[in-house]
Amino acid sequence: MFRRREPVPFAFVAEADRFRSNVTPPPRERLGRTQIAARGLVGLTVVAGLVGSLLFGIPALQPHQVPATSQQSEASEGR
Template identity: 60%
Template sequence: MSRRREPVPFAFVAEADTFRSNVAPPPPEPSSAGQIAGRWLLAVTIVAALVGALVIGMPALSLDHTAPSQQSQASQSSEGR
């Protein structure tokens, strides 16, 4: 199945990469004090959540070396009955 190659009928598609506008966009508005405070509050909340998750998750990540000795003591005391 062969396809026919036809030229692109829209010339602006080929020239879109080279087009430059002489109109500059308006400068961004300066942030208000409320917006800056909101960004800081959001950042502090995210950092606190990550630290809290790390603090809560650390016991699950640590190796518990005392657990086997407690289990062995419990099994020895049940055998002695």
């Protein structure tokens, strides 16, 4: 940490940067089987939605290709 160059009138203000708490947070609660299963199902649903959007979206983004034979046959019929 850096030191302050100007004098500080109160000692507790100068030591505030270095203060560490000795209070530990409470332990986290363990998840039950139903909560783990629910989170897993939500995750699978999100992944399935992304995969489905890719499966339906990629063909829609492909450039439209018209077969060359149909263009030639239409052009020859029009003459």
